[in-house]
Amino acid sequence: MTGTGLRERKKAETRSALRETAVSLAHRDGPDAITVEQVCAAVGVSARTFFNYFASKDDALFGVDAGVLSAIVADVVARPAAEDPATALITVLHDLLSDAAGSSVWHDQLALIRDHPEVLPRLDDAQRALERACTEAVSLRTGRLDLDAHTTAAAVLAAQRVAVAAWREQPDGPGPDVLFERSAALVRSGLDLPTHPSS
Amino acid sequence: MTGTGLRERKKAETRSALRETAVSLAHRDGPDAITVEQVCAAVGVSARTFFNYFASKDDALFGVDAGVLSAIVADVVARPAAEDPATALITVLHDLLSDAAGSSVWHDQLALIRDHPEVLPRLDDAQRALERACTEAVSLRTGRLDLDAHTTAAAVLAAQRVAVAAWREQPDGPGPDVLFERSAALVRSGLDLPTHPSS
DNA sequence: TGCAAACTTGCAGCGCCTGCAACATCGTCA
DNA sequence: TGACGATGTTGCAGGCGCTGCAAGTTTGCA
Known part of the structure; x- marks a missing residue:
């Protein structure tokens, strides 16, 4: 092989x-x-x-290697059985963001995103590949590849994407992993936002 | 003007x-x-x-007119004050999907998506514009343009996108509006999925 | 009627991406 | 070791999306 x-x-x-x-x-x-x-x-x-x-120039710039994707799936599957799928997925993705310093290419890709805002729209293909992997991971835990699995993966990745974008706006603020904790928490609360929280 | x-x-x-x-x-x-x-x-x-x-060929094919976007914002803002932001947004987007038959262009665009799966990745730009509008709408209800507003819009739109994709897979099944009800409900439950629901 | 602003057009050109056919390299098996 | 098949690389020709620019045309207004 x-x-x-x-x-x-x-x-x-x-x-x-x-x-x-x-x-x-x-x-x-x-x-x-x-x-x-x-x-x-x-x-x-x-x-x-x-x-x-x-497949394209953007693929070279932003693509995620198949090995990384299958590692994500494996990690999600390997989480404790008691954990619900969303928690397992969020944990794995959170660790991935935290470990960005580990892989040099991944680190450089994040820096590229940080310093060149105009690339954000072009991450979509990579994001899509990530979403496929995450959907598969979720389905392996629920035992079903259905609308729920797709929705879970999509919502969690939406939170992750928003976190990265927010970090990009203020690179000196909290890191993308911290922001992802916050956005993921909101998703897990069912988007429970007050109409006027403080005014 | x-x-x-x-x-x-x-x-x-x-x-x-x-x-x-x-x-x-x-x-x-x-x-x-x-x-x-x-x-x-x-x-x-x-x-x-x-x-x-x-701006591009895809923009012509999949783009959403500025008028439609501002109408969405207005509709969300016009929802009853007692409604939380996510509910308001979901309601408006749901109606938009249901009314697809109304606008002829919108209807044709949906048909284009239905009959040509390969275009799904190219909806991203349009989706992004939609997300900007929805984020603004949410922020107008919460009074803040922050991570929460971004997360809410992104998660709801993720549910909507998943619903459209699922409908595309089985055009003879439930309509995109019905599927969106389901995916949105899961998001509003905080992605509360059992590990093994039925086995 | 004349002018200024707005819109359209042709052109030249860059860069991404593809299919194809020839060439080079590597693994293998006799 | 030498020949053969599989795999990978290259150059070429070319289509298409998209852009800047300068010239021409149409519209609105005085």
């Missing part, structure tokens, strides 16, 4: 190199100021090859 | 014509099979002009 040594190794290296230099250059010059050709020249590979690895 | 007669009128007509024929042709041939030039030729206008009206 994870087959023949050298070949797989080189592919993985090329893929990583492309993504890393793409993210790095985009962070330095802005995501629209760089071209696919530029990235390929830096890596030493043909422009045509770029699209053998990534 | 809504100024000088003939000019504004012609602009509105051109805009409508472009959007309607774009949606219509996309529904017939598939959204990727049609080109901007095609649409322009049908309407009798230059391709360059197309982009004076719409």
Whole structure:
């Protein structure tokens, strides 16, 4: 499966190199100021090859590796049986945000988002892939792949996305993990907001 | 403001014509099979002009008019004061889905979504505009434009989006408005799902 | 009637992305 | 070790979305 040594190794290296230099250059010059050709020249590979690895430029910049996605699913499934699905999912995603400093690429991607607001709309594809994985994870806990599983994943990820966006607005405030705790708490309260809380 | 007669009128007509024929042709041939030039030729206008009206081809296909957005805000604000923000928002969006048959363009757009699954990812920009409007509406009721307002709008719209997607999977099942009732109810319960509901 | 603002148009061009056919490289089995 | 098939890479040609610019046309107003 994870087959023949050298070949797989080189592919993985090329893929990583492309993504890393793409993210790095985009962070330095802005995501629209760089071209696919530029990235390929830096890596030493043909422009045509770029699209053998990534479906689009944005995919290279913001995509989430399949390995990360399956790790999320595994982590959610591995949570204590007593935990309800939403709690399990929120816990795993929260840890993922906290550990951003761990993975260097993930860290750079967050920095790219922080320093270039205009990319927020382009995270959608990646978010969608994340949502598929989370939906699957939830369904594995509930035993059903239905509207409820989809809704749970979508609502939790909405909270996560809002948290990242809010952090981006004030990078010196609380981190994205902290903000996600707050938005997730509101979701878990059933969006129980007073009409006029303090006025 | 809504100024000088003939000019504004012609602009509105051109805009409508472009959007309607774009949606219509996309529904017939598939959204990727049609080109901007095609649409322009049908309407009798230059391709360059197309982009004076719409930021992108997808904007023409899936965009929501500013008038509709401000109507949503107004409707949410006009709900009874006793209603909490989430309920008000859900009610208005639910009515919007139910009234799809009312507006012909809106109806055609829904049909386009129903018959061409591959467009779902491209609704994001429109969804984002909707989310901005809904966030504003919520903040007008809570008196604050904060993380809570963003979270509420995002979570409710997540439920709405999931409902539309589920309807698309089974067009002969319950309508999008009915499915939205269900997903919204789950959100309002705080995503309270049992681990194994029935097994 | 004449002017200014608003709108449309053609053009030239960049950049993303694709299919295709040739070429290079790697794994393998005799 | 050498040949063969599978896999990966490359260049090319080209379509399409989208943009800036400068010129032309239409509209509103005095």
